[in-house]
Amino acid sequence: MKRLHGGVEGGGTSSNVVLIAEDGTVVAKGDGPCTNHWLVGVDRCLSAINEMVEEAKKQAGSDPGVPLKSLGMSLSGGEQEEAVAKLVEQLKVRYPNLSESYHISNDAIGGIATATDRGGIVLISGTGSNCKLVNGDGSVVGCGGWGHLLGDEGSAYWISHLAIKTVFDARDNLRSAPHDTLLVQKAMYDYFQISDRLALLTHFYRSFEKSKIAGFCRVLAAVAHDGDALSRSVFRRAGAELARHVVAVMPKADKELFNGVHGLPIVCVGSVWSSWDLLKDGFLEVMMEAERRAVGVQQTRFSLMKLKQPSAVGAASLGARHVGYELPMQYADNVAIFYTHGDKP
Numbered sequence: 001m002k003r004l005h006g007g008v009e010g011g012g013t014s015s016n017v018v019l020i021a022e023d024g025t026v027v028a029k030g031d032g033p034c035t036n037h038w039l040v041g042v043d044r045c046l047s048a049i050n051e052m053v054e055e056a057k058k059q060a061g062s063d064p065g066v067p068l069k070s071l072g073m074s075l076s077g078g079e080q081e082e083a084v085a086k087l088v089e090q091l092k093v094r095y096p097n098l099s100e101s102y103h104i105s106n107d108a109i110g111g112i113a114t115a116t117d118r119g120g121i122v123l124i125s126g127t128g129s130n131c132k133l134v135n136g137d138g139s140v141v142g143c144g145g146w147g148h149l150l151g152d153e154g155s156a157y158w159i160s161h162l163a164i165k166t167v168f169d170a171r172d173n174l175r176s177a178p179h180d181t182l183l184v185q186k187a188m189y190d191y192f193q194i195s196d197r198l199a200l201l202t203h204f205y206r207s208f209e210k211s212k213i214a215g216f217c218r219v220l221a222a223v224a225h226d227g228d229a230l231s232r233s234v235f236r237r238a239g240a241e242l243a244r245h246v247v248a249v250m251p252k253a254d255k256e257l258f259n260g261v262h263g264l265p266i267v268c269v270g271s272v273w274s275s276w277d278l279l280k281d282g283f284l285e286v287m288m289e290a291e292r293r294a295v296g297v298q299q300t301r302f303s304l305m306k307l308k309q310p311s312a313v314g315a316a317s318l319g320a321r322h323v324g325y326e327l328p329m330q331y332a333d334n335v336a337i338f339y340t341h342g343d344k345p
Contacts, residue, residue, distance in 0.1 A: 003069040004062060005327060006053055006099060007316025009110055010035030010045075010075035012127035013211040017052040018312040019060050019068070020320075024328030026313070028060035035075055037083070038147065039210060042090065049073065050095045064097070071099035072319020074110020074311050103322040105315070106145065108132035111269040113314030114307050115335045118265075119257055121249065123242060126270030127214040129155035131245035135254045143248040148210055154241035156217035156272050157210055163220055163234050164188060168197060179229035184220070187231075191219050221275045235275060239282030247290040263301025263342055267335070273306060276338060287341070301342030305335040 004019045004027065015035045019028040032052040037045040053071065057064045084104045091102060111122035112134045124130040129152050130145035144151050152158045167185045170177040194200055203212065224231035246266060258264050272279070287302075313334065320327045 002062075004057075004060065005316050005320040005325070006056070006068045006071040007110070007310075007312035007314070007319060008035070008049055008052065008071065008073040008075070009107065009310050009312040009315060010049070010073060011107060012036045012039060013214065015048065015052065016310045016312050017049075017056045018310060018316055019053075019056045019062075020313070020316050020327055022069075022325070022327070024330070028056040029310075030056045030059065034211065037075075037087065042087065045075075046087065046090055046094060049091070050098055053098055067097050068099040069325070070101045070103065070316075070319040070323045072103045072105075072110070072315035072317065072322065074105050074107050074113075074315035074318075101319070101323045103315075103319040105318060106130065106132070107269070107311060108142070108145070109134065109140070110311035110315040110318070111267050111307060113318050114309055114311050115267045115305065115314070116265055116331050117329070118260065119254070120265035120267060121246060121253075122267040122269060123245060124269045125154050125156070125238075125242055125272035127156055127211055128152040129158065129242065129245070129270075131242075131249060133249035133253055135252075136256055137254070139252075141249045141252040143245045154238040154245070154272070155270075156214035158241070159220060159234055159238050159272070160213050160216040162237065163231060164200070164216070166230065166234070171197065177230060178233055181230055183223055183228045184230050187219050187223050188216065191216050217272065221278065224275070224278050232278060235278035236282035238272070239279030239284075240286045241282075242279065243283040243286035243290075247286060250290070258301055262303035262305075262337060262340055264303070265335075266302055266304050268304050268306055268338075269311060276304075280339075284341075302340075303337050304339040305337045307334060308336055309334045 002021050007018045009016050015032040017030045018026055021027050030052050032048050034040050035045045035048050054064045088102045108122040108130050112120055119134045119136045121133050131143045133141040148157050163184050166177050167181045169175045170181045220231045317327045
C-alpha cells in the first residue's frame, strides 16, 4: 500500500489540499472553504480540513480510514504557537484516522517551500496580506499578517476598503478625493446591491464578511482596466504598500539569497497579483527608492514569481520533512517568473 503525504493551503476565503506519493507524484487535489481559525472558529476550521482530506483520499483511491503518513498545513492565521498546538491536539482527538503526524505553519511559509529550498521572500496579497523572509538557515523574519484591523495593507480587503472610504470621505466633504469618485461609487452600489451609503453599513457591521468586502477588489480591477483614475490610484498605492513589506524584511536577508540566477526570489501569492499591471508602478517606485537609499543588503537584483502549484505542495513537503522524509520536488516547474529587475552578476 502506497504511503501518502498531504498538504493543505488554508486562506481567508478558500483552501485547497494535495496528496503526494513518496515518489513526488501528486495523486489528488481538492478545494474547500476558509480555514482561518481566527475568522471561522476552530470547529469549522478542523471540520473543513478533515472533509477536504477525506475527499482527496477517495480521489486517490485510498481508504479514508487509513491515516496519511504526514499532513502539512500552511494556514492563514497559523502563526501563534499555542493556538497551533491546540489545533494539532484537537485534530488528533477528533479525527484519529486523518494523519499520523501534523505540521502547521502560516500560509507564507508554504508558499516559499513550494518555490525553493534555498529561501527567499513570500509576499501574500489575497483576501489579506503577509510577508515572510526565509533565509537558507531556516530563520524567518516577518512583516504584516496582522489582519484587517491592524494591517492587511495592499490586500484585496485593503484595496476595497480604501476605495470605499475615499468615496465616503469625498461625499462627506471630509477630504477631497484625488480623482472623480462617481464610477467607483456606482460599482460599489452595484456590487453590494444597495442604493445609498447607509445600506453599506450592514455589510461592514451587522453581517460583516471579510471575503465579501475583499471580493469588491475584482470589480475595482475591472473598473481600473477601463481607465478609471481613482481605482487605478488605489491599486498603485497597494503596490507601494506591498513593496514596503519587502523593504522592511530585506535588511535581514542573507547575501546568498541575491546570488541565484534570478537574484532574490520574491514569491507572489494571492489573487491581487493578477493585477500586477496596476500594482507595478507603485511597487517599483518604492523598491527603487529603497535601492537609492541602500537599505539593508545589496538589493539590485530580484525576481517576482507566481506559483504554478498551490502552496499546499510546499506544506506537504514540510510535513514530510517533519517526519524525516524528503519529498522529491521539481522547484523550477512550480513557479513562473513575471518580472525581473537588475543585471546578472
